[in-house]
Amino acid sequence: MVITRRWAGFLVAVGVWTWVIWPRFGLAIYRDDRAFDGGTPTAFLWVHALLIGASLVIGTVVGLLGVRAWRAAGRSGP
DSSP states (O other): OOOOHHHHHHHHHHHHHHHHHHHHHHHHHHHSGGGEETTEEOHHHHHHHHHHHHHHHHHHHHHHHHHHHHHHHHHSOO
16 A cells, blocks of 8 residues: 555644644543542543543554655655
C-alpha cells in the first residue's frame, strides 16, 4: 500500500493531536469531583483512565505509521 505524503502528514497530525488533547482531558477527569470517593479512585476515574490510555497508544501508533510513511514517500520520489 502506498501512502502519499499528504496522508502521512495527516497521520502525524492525528498522533500529535492525540498527545495534545488526551493528557489535558485526563487532568480534567482527575480533578473532577466524581474521580475519588473519600480518597479512593472510583469507576469513573478507572474507566476514563483506560480510555485515555488506549487513545494514547492508538494515537502513538498512528503517528509513528505517519512518520514511517512520510519517510518512505520521500525516498520513493516526488
